[in-house]
Amino acid sequence: MAAALLGAPAATAEVQYPRQQWMRESTAGLFLHWGMFTAPRHVDCEAWEHDVTAGGWSADYWVDEARKLGASYIVLATFHSRLGYARPWPSKIPGSCSTERDFLGELVNAGKAKGIKVELYMTDDPQWHNEVPGVQTLDSDAYSAYKGEKVDLTTRQGFGRFSYDQFFEVMENYPDLAGFWIDNDNEYWESHHLYEQIRAKRPSWLLTNNNEDTPIMDTVSNEQKTGMTPAYDYPSAAFTPMPRISEGDYKLPTSGDWWYDGKDHPVDFRLSTGRYITNAGSSMKSLMAETAMVNGRFPPSQQEYNDFMADWTAPIRSSLQGTEGGGYMYGGMQPGFWNDGAHGVVTVRPGARTQYVHVVTRPGTDLVRLRDNGYRATKVTDVRTGKVMAFSQSGGYLTILGIADWDPYDTVFKVDTDGRQQSYYPQNTLRATASSAVTGHPAADVVDGSHENYWDSDGKLPASVTIDLGSRRKATSLAVNQREWSPTHARSTFGRPEDSARIKDYAVSTSDDGRHWRTVRTGALPSARGVQFIDIGERTARYLKLDVRNTWAGPQAPDFLGRLRIDEIKVAHGAPVSGSAQVPLEAESRSNDRDGGVRTSECGACSGSSRLVGFGGGARNSVTFRDVTATEAGNYRLQFDHTAGSATSLSVRVNGAAAIDVAVPAGNPDVPGSTAVSVSLVAGANTVEVFSRAARGPGLDRLAVGPLPPTSYVPKTTMTVDPHGLQWVGAGQQSVKVTAKLRLDADDVLDGVQLAPKVPAGWSVEGGPATASSMRLGETLEASWTLTSPPGADVASTTVPVTAAFLTLGTPHEVTQSIGVRPRQADRVFMREAEDSRNMLGTAGPTGCSPCSGGEKVRNIGGSAAADVRFPDVTVDRAGTYTLFIDYTVNGDRSFLVSVNDGAPVEAAVSGIGNSTPTTTTVPVTLAAGANTIRIYNDEESAPDLDRLSLGQP
Template sequence: MKLVRRLAVLAAAMTTLLGVVTTTQQASAELFNPRQDWLRDASGGLFLHWGMRTAPGFRDGASWEKAITDGGWKADYWVDEAQKLNAKYLVLASFHSRLGYGRAWPSKIPGSAHTERDFLRETIDAAKAKGLHVILYMTDDPQWHAEGGWEQLDSAAYSAYKGKNVDLTTRDGFGEYSYDNIVEVMQNYPDLSGFWIDNDNAYWERNKLYERIRAERPNFLLSNNNEDTPIMDTISNEQKVGMTPAYDYPQATYTPAPRLTEACFKLPDKGSWWYTGSDQDVSAQLNLGRYVTNTGSSIKSLMAETAMINGKFPPKQEAYNTWFAQTIAPIKESIDGTEGGGYLYGGLQPGFWNDGAHGVTTIKKDQPSQQYVHVLTAPSTGNTLKVRDNGYLVGRVSDLRTGKPLRFSQRDGTLTVEGITWDANDTVLKVQTLGGQLFQWPRQLVTATASAETATAPAVNLVDGNFQNFWDNGGKLPVSLDFKLPVKLPVSSVAINQREWSVSYARSATEQSARIKDYTVSVSDDGVTWTALKTAQLPSARGVHFVDFPRTWTKFVRVEVASTWAAATAPKFFQQLKIDEVRLSF
C-alpha cells in the first residue's frame, strides 16, 4: 500500500505539471442552456393527472369546475405534498387524451371543455411562492375523443372559430387545435416553466411550433415523452419495468449525460395515472429505490400521484408522502446538490457489490471530494461492504444517518467498509476522499489508438477527458484498443466508461445492451510482442467498470473486445460499441 500511495503522489504531481484537461466543450444550445439550471438542480417532480374524467367523471366544464371548488381544492396542498417528496416542480396534466381534453384554465378557443376559474394560475402562484416550478402537459393525440361513450371534442365550434372546416378527431385537425392552445397558454402565462409534450404531432412540426416557443418564450423548458427530440431540453422515460432489482430504473434508460433525462412513473402499484375511485397501495421501498437510483444517474424522478377531484390524494398516497419525507430527511445532503457517481462527474462505482449488495453513489457538485454510497440492497451476510474506489484515496467513512465513523481499508482498487448497521430502506455512507482520482495515471500521459474507429468518433476521444466526445467501433468486432504510456509504469486495471446510449439489460428482442461482453487484456513493452494476462467478461451494467489484472510494469496495454451483449435481433445495437473515457489505474 505504501508503494501505491507513493505512486498516487507521483500521479498527482504529473497531473499538475501537465495541466488539467477541460471536461467541457461548446455544446449545442439545447444540451446546455440557463433555462435548464433549475431542473438540473432538482432531483424530482410531482406528476398530476387531474381532469374531466377524474372520478366520478364529468361531461362539461361547468360541472367539473363546480365539483372542484365545492370540494375545497387549494393549490397549496399540491405544493406542500410535492415538498414532502423533495420535488422542485409540478407537471399538471388536464389537457390529456384520456382525461377528456379539459383545460383547467380559462380559454377563448372553443373545441373542448375549460374552466372559468384559473386553476393553472393558482397552481403557478402557489408554486412560485415556495420556490417550485410548474410545467404544463399537452397532448397531441385525438384518438380517445369518445372514450366513455361521449364526444369530448367539438369540431363544429372550433371550425366556426377558425372560419374553416377542421375535424378535431384527425391528427392534423387536433394538431392545429392543440397548437392554438399551446400558443394561447404561452402568451397568457409567461411565468409557466414550460411544456411536457406527449408526443409530437406532424402539424406542430410543419408549422414550427417548438421554434416559435423558443423565440417567444426562451425561458420555457420543453420535455418529450419517450423520445429524444433535439430541440427539446429533456427526454422523459415512462413507467419502465422488468429491471433487476426492480427499483433500478436507470437500467431502462438510454440517453447519455449531460442530456437532461427524466423518469416518469406511477407511485401507486396498480391502476391508471389518474384517480378512478380506489385507494391503491404504494410500494414504499420500490419507489424510494427508484428515486435514489435515478439520483445516482443524474436522472430526475417525475413521480405520479392520482389527485381526487378536490385535489387531495388518496390516504395511502398521502401516507407515503409523509413517510418519504421522514425517511430522506436525515440523508438529504446525499441527494440535494449532487450528481450521480461513476459517470462523467467521477465518483465511486455504482451497481452490484459484494454478496448481492446493490446501490448507487452520488458526488457533491460543489465539493467533489465528498461522496456518498447508497446501499439499497444490503449484502446477504455480514456487515461489510466492498465498493470499487475508481482511483480515489479515501480519508474518512461514516454513517450519514448517525454520524458514526466506520472502519475502512483500501486494497487493489477496492474500498472495504466494516461494522455497518444496515438501514431497512437506504444505508448511506458518507465518504470523504482526498483529492481526485489519485490512483489513476493522468490522461495526458496516455495515448489511445484502435483497430477500428469512425471519422467523427476516433480513438483519441478515449483519453481526452471529455464525456461529450466518444470512440465508436463503427460496428467492427473484434476490435482492439491500445493504450501507450511514455515509459514503463505499473498498471493493474483499465477503468472504462462505456457510453450510456443503450439499456443495460435485454428489454426486448430489439432493445438490448451495446456494452462489452467478452474481452482479453494484454500488455507489451514495445507494442509489437504482446502477453495476454486475462480473458473474461464484463457485466452489462451502467457506470464505470474495470478490467483487472495483476499489477504489471508496462508501456502498452491492449483491451481486445471479442463481443458485445446485444443480439443480432437488435440491429441498432448488435456489434456496436461506444466508449466515453478510459483510465489506466495502478
C-alpha cells in the first residue's frame, strides 16, 4: 500500500470527516512541552529517564489536570527541537534519546481510561541539534548504521528521513493514539507522501499542522497570537473559516519558554480565561500550554490556575460544551464590541434557538445591548445564578437589564429564542449577481444558504453585489457574513504580512427596475469577525445593491489587498419585538418632559421602535430627562443615539449649566447613529435637557450614560509612516521626504486631530500639519513633508517622531511612529534595512529583532519564488564590481541567492547558531551606473533572515 501511495496525487482537504467529531465536540486541549532539556537540563538520556521516574511521574496526573481545564485531549511535545529530540518511549530506531520506560504508552492508556485523547507532536526541524555547546542530540552515525548508508540527521533531508521512520513506528506501536500534531512540514515527508500513508494506515487519526492550512490536515493551529484588542480576543488573529477546525495554541504562563525553565512564571487569569471563552465563541479549540517539570508536576502558579478552572467552568459548562460560535455559520447573535465598553461572544446550541451571551468585559452600566440577528428572545437567564433577567428587544437589539451579579471573567446569560425566520427572507427566494467574480465563487453563493460557498470578487475593487428580492418588497437591513480568512487588523506573524480583507467603505442602493438606483446608506463597517449589519431604514424595492468601495487591507500585505470574499448576505424585513422591560433613557418615554413641537415618530430601527423629532430653532423645542442618575459625582460619558439625513447638531444642558453643542454627522434619516460627550453629573438624579440650535435638528432615539474610558485608553488607530526603517544617508546636508497616514479603526470619534513631524533642533520642515476637526470609523488623514538637516555640516544621527494628536471625549492622546536617520559608514556607498518600505518583500515580512539594525529584520525568505526581498534603486555613481555586505541571522546551514538586475544569481552560503545574533557575510556584485535592483531569495529552500544590505567602495 505504501509503495502504491508514493505515486498518488496530493490529497484534497477533508474539511469535515467523521474522525473529527470528537475534536469538534471539544472545547480545549492541554499542550505539554516536556523533554530532556526541561530544567534542570539533562544531556544524558538515561539520567533524564531516571530522574523522571524517581520524581514520581504519573500519567494520571496529566490526565486529571487536563480534565480540570475542560480539555478533551493532550498534545505531548517531547520530540521537539529545543527539548533534545527526546522520545519517551522505547524505540528500535537509533538517532536521538529514547527511554526504556514507555511514558507515551502509559499516557495513552491513562487517557483512554478517563476519556482523554492523546496526540503526539512531531517536528520537522533539525537546526537545534547542537544548541548546547559540546552536546550533539542527533546521532547520525547510529542512524546511518541502522539504515546501512550514510545519513546526516543535521540536514533537513536527513532529519526528514529519520523522523519519517518515527511516524511509522509510532503508528505500529500505539494504535490508541489520536493522531499527530505536526510543527510545519519537511520536504522529505512531502516527497514521500507521508500524510497520505498515515491516512491509509490510521484513517481514524487526526492530523494537525502549525501555522498553515495544509489541505490534508484536519486541524489548523494558530500559535501564540498577540497584539489583539482586547488582548484576550485570540480569534481576531486567526485566518481559517469554519467549518475547518482551528486551534489557538498559547502559553498559560505569561512569560518564559513553552517548557519549564526553572521558574514559576505567573498565569494571567484574565487573559487566559478570556482566550478560553472567546475561542469557544468562535468554534476554536484552546490548546493551552503548561510547563511540566521533570517529574511531570506543574509549577504552583499553573497548578493554582488548573484548580481555579475546575470550579469556575463548572456552572457554565453547558454554554461551552456541545456548542458552536455564534454569529457565524451556525447562526446566533452578534459577537464583539457591545455597549458601554462591553465585549464578548455568543455560543449556540445546534439550531441556534438556545444561545449563550458571554460578557467577558463588562460594560460600565448595568445592562448589555447586542444585535439580535433576527432572533426573537423568549427568556433570559443568568447561567451562574439561575436568575431570570428582565430584557427588552426592538430595533434589532436585545437588551438585558438590571445586571447586578457580574463575574470578574465571564458573566453568562442563556437566551431562549423562537428562531428568526420571521425577520429574514428565506435565502432560496433571493437571487444575486455581481460586478465581478472568480470562477467557482459566483455572487449566487451569498444567497445559497451555505457558509461553505462564497463570492470572491476576483481582486477587483470597487465591487458590487446586487440582490433580487423577486418583487417589490420591504427591506430594513442587510446581515453580512464575510469570509473569516484574514485577521481583523494589520500584523506580521512569523514574517508573513497579514491584514483584514473585510469591507471598509460601502454604499447600499435600492431600485425597482435594476437600472435606476437610489443610495439609501453609506458608511464604514468595522474590521471585526462575525456577522455585520447595515441598517437602511424601511425601504420598499425589488433590488438591493451593496457597493464595496474598499477593504481594510493595506499594500504591505499583498495577499489580502483588494481581496473581497462574502459567505452570506441575508435581507431583513423587520426586527423582533419582545420583552416587557423598558430600556432606560428612551427619548419617547412618558417620564420625560417635551416642549414645543417635539413629538414621537415611528422608527423601526430605533430602540423601542420610536424616536423624538421636531428639534430645531433652539431650546423652545426640547426634551428634558429628569431621571439621569449617577452613583457618585463626576464626569461621565453621555451618548446620544440620533437620526439625521444631513449634518446638523444637538445641544445638551445638564442641571441648568451652560449648553454643550454636539455635531451630528449626516446619515440615513431612519437609522440611528451615535455621538458622545463628556458631562459633569451630580450623585443621584440629574436633569438633562436636549435641544438643537440648528434650523432642523436630528431625531433623538435614546440617551445612555456610562463611565468615561480610562485616561490610558487610546482608540485603535493605524498610522503608517513612509519611509519605514532606519534611513542611512551620506555625508553633508541631507533631506528626507516623509509621508504619514492616520486611520481610525475603532467606533470612536476623534476631535481636533493634528498630524505632523516633530523635527529636531536645527532641522527644517517643508509642509504644515494635517488637521481634521473630527474623524470617525475608517476615515483617514494624510500629509507629506520634506525634512532637511542643518546646513554646513554632515548629518548627525537623529530620530524624528511623527505624531498624531487628538482628543477623545475631551481627553488628549497621541500616537507616534518614528523615523531614524543615521549617517552611513565612511567605507559604504549604499546601506538600506531589509524592512525598509522602499523594498518589495513578496510573501516575506518584517519581524522584531532587538539586536538587529533598526530593531527589525525580514524573515520567511525562501521556499518559493514569491518569498523574496527586492531592493530597488540601489544607486551607484559608476559601474563596477562592488562588495555586497549581507547582515543576517540564521540557525543551522542555509543559503541566500543574490541576483542583480535579474541576472544570474550568486550563492551566499552561511551557518550559525541562534536566530537572534546578527552576522555579516559578503559576495561580489557587478552593478551598472545609476539605479540597480538587488534580489535576495532562495526559490527552493528556506533562506536566513535578512537584516540589512550595504555596498563597499568599488
